[in-house]
Amino acid sequence: MAVVTGGSAGLGLALIRHLTQNGWHVVTDARDGERLTAAVAALPRVAAVVGDVRDPRHQEQLAAEVRRHGRLDLLVHNASKLGPMLPLADVLPGQLEEVLATNVLAPLALTRRLLPQLRGAGGSLVGISSDAAVEHYPTWGTYAASKAALDHLVLTLAAENGLRGYAVDPGDLRTAMHQRAFPGEDISDRPLPETVVPHLLALVTGGGPSGRYRVADLVAEVAR
Template identity: 75%
Template sequence: MLASMTRSHNEVAVITGGSAGLGLALATALLDTGWSVVTDARDADRLHAALPDSSRVTSLVGDVRDGDHQDAIAAAVARHGRLDLLVHNASELGPMLPLAEVPESLFSQVLETNLLAPLTLTQRLLPYLIASRGTLVGISSDAAVEHYPTWGTYAASKAALDHLVLTLGEENGIRAYAVDPGDMRTAMHQAAFPGEDISDRPLPESVVPHLLALLTSTQPSGRYRATDLAPAGASR
């Protein structure tokens, strides 16, 4: 199914938040097809258990908001000498409160993780991405375009991330995608619905073929829903 992602040379991806969920599922799929992956997470044990270091895996423990940690990601990319795909996947849900009740400090914290960190990390890595004619991806949400009570903090950050990613693509002549993966069975989704059974939500692994289909397509930059994309390997 993923043969179309295989290349004759060693392509490199940076995927933030690679210890679980969609980040881990995408990193695993790319590794299976010969890519090298640089990824990160704050939980060292979970990160290294999920993706042990190897010649094609660089797992960096740290907070994506931290400048020194971003420098470490950039140094790993420099060692490879190229960057073909940058995926801003790391996210913070933030407070599930009506916007009228959200403290400024908590709103700012979510923006730092979901918006400012992707901006500053992209700024560091942009020369490599441009040189490889690579692809920039922001993992979005339906909340970025819909209006759900108590989701306003997260939603605002994702709407802004969509705009950020697509503007960076336009300004720098690279493909850029804002991708809504849909509901998934992840720890973040469970946190948004405490006590609720979310076993009916699809696993992140089921989203990856749809995302790979977009990455290997000639689709123009823009915002896409994973469910609208035929999975990689599907007959047309």
């Protein structure tokens, strides 16, 4: 069984589709109930839980779904907030705190709730990262800081709990969030999320060593 947060669109939905096509049961969530229900309506073996991943009550709902199933093989922290595209000196403390609440504190709190099932299954813990976590792009600092923190959170939790941990940079994708980062620009040259999912899941379900990975490197390795 897998938990994939932020499953109503983009990479999260692409992950869920691929997992269910391969026989997995999946628990997912999103804040927009209508959008989430419509996105997963035709997919088998999906439990969709409407709510905000930052909300402790919602986190407990997700944990209850996992306990009903009895085990958890894969937890993917995909839900993410872009935040303000501003120079860091112009970012207000509350703006940074809001991004960290979604991208760092919520994944930590949810992982803590699900550790018994993850440890019991010898599962994998995944954080969807970004090249911004290791590069330094003007106006991306708020999001970048949160993704750098998520990388360390995922890999440290995995090391502390005997899990496989993966911080995965999927690359620039044709998603609504990426479009928000480039308002008014044509991002149709970016690949669709569906194109990177097989490589991402081959990594995290293949038993490879914990670490930080770029999907572009995984694709290049397969091509060699």
